[in-house]
Amino acid sequence: MDEPERGPMPFLLLLPNLVTLAGMCLGMTSMRYTMIGSYETAAMLLVLSALIDGMDGLIARRLRATSEFGAELDSLSDFICFGVAPGLLVYQFALGEGNALGWIFVLVYAAGCCMRLARFNVMRGEDGAGKTHFTGVPAPAGAMLAVLPVYLHLAGLLDVRAAPMLVALWLALVGVLMISRLPTFSPKAMRVPRWGVGAMLIGTAIGVGLIFTRIWLFLALADVVYFVALIPGIIRMRFRILG
Template sequence: MDTRERDQLPFLLLLPNLVTIAGMCLGLTSIRYAMVGRFETAVVLLVLAALIDGMDGLIARRLRATSDFGAELDSLSDFLCFAVAPGLLVYRFALGEANALGWVFVLVFAAAGCLRLARFNVMRGGAGDGKTHFTGVPAPAGAMMALLPVFLTLSGLFDARQAPFLTALWLGLVGLLMISRVPTLSPKAMRVPRWGVGVMLIGTATAMGLMFTRIWLLMLLLDLIYIATLLPGIWRMKGRILR
């Protein structure tokens, strides 16, 4: 093999990293649209970034192109897309009148996202130990939870801009959940009873209908469903603390 061949890499090995960079660009562009007040576009870009975040790792595993470089790149992209961008979006959307207090909670959320990703990087070498759950709310899920006030407003159910203090508190709470020990179920560990199959099929059809008619209501419902899955773990943690 000559020197030129050794300096070249197969395109398929670069594909997962290209997908990660695409997701990072979506997050950065979301910040740009949030700064000019185009919040719906900014939210859509963050949702797309979250979907892409689930693709790059899958592509890397399928192509056997996983690497330490790709893992670090993914974490840096996640910090931008799911810690910085959601905090800035919520601040511009609903916390401007809260002034310094609102910005403090944005910093809390961003710092929590950074700590979450740093801890994940440190623990990454111990993956595959048989655990059936993650610890703490993952960064993409935390970003979607942070956008709950935006979903409430865009769906027309409640204007979060009229309650900036509550919105700021919610942002801080989500940040704490991201670095907490709250167990969250892994999709691989989930088991669906037979009667639940029909419910899931009907729910999927309903979700598809809402996607093309009431997209913000759909995002709100998905957020609330995810939050409901966290409640048992939060309750168990509360019980351990009280004892």
């Protein structure tokens, strides 16, 4: 029996998937710039990819265009942008070509990101999963943490190339945090005390100023603040992997 003819699909239903593919292209292009040694461009493309990653799901929900296809496409794109591209950037920038031991830690990070995304896909269909919190560091946040050594170097704060094994260990730690049972927060679940409102407003003003004057310093500080926020959970948690 012939398949029923399908009519044309409205463009708005395709828009979230097009945004996802745009983010994937940014991640792939980041790898290209890494290979030719344009590390600042490669790092910035990863940041843009992370920003776009937060847009496709929002657009899909607003347009009521969510689908299983879009969810799987987003997961595959995330692995390229936040699993492969950051590992390659850190390896080329801070570990150096021919560093076989460093490459092993890159593989640990990439494997952690891959398993994190697979776990999220499984949890997506469970009742109540992922509505108020994540388990393990999310892939985009993990990618930004992984690239922290690059940010510190570009900001002129540390010469990370002088300590390649410390960078490799940091990369492996981020990979472990992505597949751990670490409870991390969702913006929807955040509660800000009254005394913290003024501090957040001042911090926002400082952050905006740094974005337009010292972008690498801003990204490094944002990573440090995020990691510090994870420390209480790291102290309390039991390192159960994917359990």
